[in-house]
Amino acid sequence: MCKTQRQTDPRTERTPHMHPLADQILIQRYHSGDREALERLLQRWNTEVLSLAYRLTANREDALDIRQQTFLKVYNALPAFRAESRFSTWLYRIVVNTCRDHLRSSETRDRAHDDALTPGAAVERTAPSQHDLCEQREAYRLVAHSIMALPAVEREIIVLRHYQQMPFTEIAVVVGSPVTTVKSRMMRALKRLRHDLATLTQDADDRAAGPGAAPGYKDDPHAMR
Amino acid sequence: MQCDDVIRLLPDMLYNEIDAQSREQVSEHLVTCASCWAEYESFKRTVQVLDQWPPTEAPADTAELARLLEGTASRPTPRHWILRRPVLSGLAAGLILFLGLLALNVHVSAHDGGLILSIGRRPVVATTDANLLTQQATDNPDLIRYVDDRVEHSASLAGEALVEYIHDWTVAQEQRQLELFTLMNQLRQQDVGQVTMRLNALEETGILARQPGSSVKNPSMPYGQPDRQRTMPDWQPGRVVIDNHVYQAVYNEQTGQFELQKLTFQEDSEMYQ
Numbered sequence: 001m002c003k004t005q006r007q008t009d010p011r012t013e014r015t016p017h018m019h020p021l022a023d024q025i026l027i028q029r030y031h032s033g034d035r036e037a038l039e040r041l042l043q044r045w046n047t048e049v050l051s052l053a054y055r056l057t058a059n060r061e062d063a064l065d066i067r068q069q070t071f072l073k074v075y076n077a078l079p080a081f082r083a084e085s086r087f088s089t090w091l092y093r094i095v096v097n098t099c100r101d102h103l104r105s106s107e108t109r110d111r112a113h114d115d116a117l118t119p120g121a122a123v124e125r126t127a128p129s130q131h132d133l134c135e136q137r138e139a140y141r142l143v144a145h146s147i148m149a150l151p152a153v154e155r156e157i158i159v160l161r162h163y164q165q166m167p168f169t170e171i172a173v174v175v176g177s178p179v180t181t182v183k184s185r186m187m188r189a190l191k192r193l194r195h196d197l198a199t200l201t202q203d204a205d206d207r208a209a210g211p212g213a214a215p216g217y218k219d220d221p222h223a224m225r
Numbered sequence: 226m227q228c229d230d231v232i233r234l235l236p237d238m239l240y241n242e243i244d245a246q247s248r249e250q251v252s253e254h255l256v257t258c259a260s261c262w263a264e265y266e267s268f269k270r271t272v273q274v275l276d277q278w279p280p281t282e283a284p285a286d287t288a289e290l291a292r293l294l295e296g297t298a299s300r301p302t303p304r305h306w307i308l309r310r311p312v313l314s315g316l317a318a319g320l321i322l323f324l325g326l327l328a329l330n331v332h333v334s335a336h337d338g339g340l341i342l343s344i345g346r347r348p349v350v351a352t353t354d355a356n357l358l359t360q361q362a363t364d365n366p367d368l369i370r371y372v373d374d375r376v377e378h379s380a381s382l383a384g385e386a387l388v389e390y391i392h393d394w395t396v397a398q399e400q401r402q403l404e405l406f407t408l409m410n411q412l413r414q415q416d417v418g419q420v421t422m423r424l425n426a427l428e429e430t431g432i433l434a435r436q437p438g439s440s441v442k443n444p445s446m447p448y449g450q451p452d453r454q455r456t457m458p459d460w461q462p463g464r465v466v467i468d469n470h471v472y473q474a475v476y477n478e479q480t481g482q483f484e485l486q487k488l489t490f491q492e493d494s495e496m497y498q
Contacts (some may be wrong), residue, residue: 041293047283055460064280068290143278150386162275163238168242183236190239194271201270 023087025132029076030078038078042071048164054101058148066098070223073098092166092174096156103152139200144198154189157182226250231261236263238273 013131023044027036048068053063060202073094147155156175168186172179194201231254237243238251255262 035291035295038294042287042290046285046287047280050283051280055278064284071290071294071297118297138278138329139274140279142276146460147275147278158275161236162272163280168236168240183233186236190271193275194267195275197271200274200277201267 015187027078027081038075041093045091049091052092052095052159052164053099055147056096056155057102057145066102069093069098072213077092087172089173092160093176096160096174099156100152119221122171142197142200146193150189150192151198152184153177154192157185158193162187226254228258228261229252231255232260232264235265235268241266 023041026037026041026044030041048065050063050067053070054060055135057063057066070091072101074091147158150158152177157171160171160174161168166174168182170180172182175182179186231251234243234251236246238248243251255265
């Protein structure tokens, strides 16, 4: 079915246990009546689904809800799932769409993200001192806030690329936009993040630059706008 | 390589999606160009900082989840509905698509400002055209509520975005048809670039088959008015009907993209070629 010499999927290489064939085998086994196959399928994707939902909502409780909704939709659709389709892409689309719905609903719109960004919401890293712990906590809050402050379309792309390590071509399918759009949104997101996170990169030039300017090269005709 | 090219390739560079040759050219440019180098380095720092947001731990409850899911398998009693929704004035495309589950043969066709989706012999459709408003029982009444709910909140979305909402409720068979439906919308708006892009993306995921499947003769199908009977064309994967024209998605080896070719109806064989 592939028309070109497709390069090996870098994600497959990095995480060989997530090979698409395994999903197809599990689904087939489930169709043949192997009930354990369902649990194994959920197990394979449990962390990824939650991780994606968490970073799109910055709220662990919501992420758990979304995970459950996602798996329910998967379960309902399993009986007719075609083996030729890539399960992972389809699954990620469901997560992304479920998160979009969730973030649009009026309940969540009014809720401040601050409530959710408590230390318990994320895995604590051991720090040698209280000062470091406090700094770390601040750092992650700032990163999370900055990502949540992005427009939804940009946030999806940066989360999928950076945290889910998804290649741009796959992101394009998952979010339903051309690759060029994906990449330009990526750059816009990075510009905003560069500005918002300048205190963390400890770069005076980054901080001085606005979200759309190049650091220290305001008169440079080649500077990015 | 020029600065503009380098800037364009920054996402690929930052995430290691660049081919060896381009990477070499970019590196050579970065050695000599201070402004591009500064840009690259500053974005690299930003990307590294993102790792300071750790993940949240996933509960080890998949066994429980699996049991829960299997326990939800239920058979709601089928009901007959007429969708009584006022015209959704916000929808530019003017169409809401509603699908039932468990489709075997799904056909999509455009008709007088509305769109008909039929599953097997049953038309299952919701549109803003009052004449075409029909809706039949499905096995999943929750889907109806879901559509209604989405309609409440999403009246301002264009047709394609709304289809996206409904998208993840469909099974893979319908998924293919929905994608084609979106394509049809785009065709209506003459957005050929989007069409070829979308077809390309479909091919990547394996949703759209390059080779036509087996031909299926479809029975004639009454629409809202019983006196209007129409013979549906042979249905094959990658085939759509728009405004009484049939199009087939065909792969172009030279451009590496899919194109929609208009087919003509062969009277003598009563088939589309």
